[in-house]
Amino acid sequence: MSTWRSSSFMSWGKSSLARLAPLNSTQFAAAPRRFYAVASGATRFQVFDRRVKWLQKERSASNEEESRQADYLKDEVAIRLTERLLDIKRHFPKVLDLGANSCNVAKALTRENPDPDPDTPLSPSLSDRIGELIATDSSEARLYRDASHDFNKKIAITRQVVDDEETVSFEPESFDLVLSSLSLHWINDLPGVLSQINNILKPDCPFIGAMLGGDTLFELRTSLQLAEQERRGGMSPHVSPLADVRDVGGLLQKAGFKMLTVDVDDIIVDYPDTFALMQDLQAMGESNAILNREMGPIRRDVLLANDAIYRALHGNPDGSIPATFRIIYMIGWREGENQPKPLARGSGETNLKDILEKKE
């Protein structure tokens, strides 16, 4: 929840002392000054094991058929994310897809007739307005999984494997649009990554992102907690802590974005049982990667108890079980010269109350 917000204040580390100790006095004077609140990017407050996350993504993508079948959520969110581009009537010469997974966003951009409107016959694909798309991800297997598919021919796409999504290593002011779909929820230093995104955008250019947040998988979270509590007398984290909708606006603002839009969308998927749900999460590469999780698989007794509790607590009448995915969409603009700005507080001349009361 608010863990991310606090993260940039947590970098008061031991190593600063270790670094200063061997220096003599003249060098000491030349040592860089350290501030209490260190610039983000140097945080030591880690929630997720990025290496394990990378392994999970690689492994799951190596079973191509299974991971493609579990792409329903990422494909759907990518489509909903790119639909937001319909409102921005612009040409984007250079676009970045940060944390591209298996290029679901590129696939969504090349969809035919993205704006189904009965008045206009056919709307052109969004990819027609995109000059070049650079798709980055840390997992090579996942990024190149669909490289031979047809959609690659309809868009100028360059795939780029990066060491870690937490460092955005591009030239400042080099992109006309940055997209990110279902990848930011595994980032440890969200404020840092957001300000790096702001930095690589050209002035007056948008960032559009989607991430899992808030009540995502609350059913699984609660039932696993109850099952572990009853079977073993304690619990360990199985579902990630996620950013809340309220936090995201503040984070974007802190990163320097203007004209923010944040909205939420719940996608509820029904599964036959909890095992199918967990198998699919694994195939998506979205299994647990919290740092202080209990190592090894969940015990069979807990899984048995969890299935029974999930059904009793959340189950559908028809015997299936629902799983909620709460997706937070965010749009933020890099500050530009002729950008519309909010008027100063108190400068309004029309009383809204008069207008609203006249209407009746």
Next chain:
Amino acid sequence: MNPQTSTRPVQKLSKAVAKCAVEAAAYGKCIMADYNDVYKDKCAREFLRLKDCYLTAVKKA
């Protein structure tokens, strides 16, 4: 079943659990009775019944 595709343990689990709906419901009901106060082995009796049913179902499969 196709002998070439090996069954993953989780699929075996899922199949066996499906045969124990009655026992699972009883266990779920016991937890639901007061889920704000759950402690270790609160519903041990119901759980053992569920587990017994599961073990016999696995053996049969």
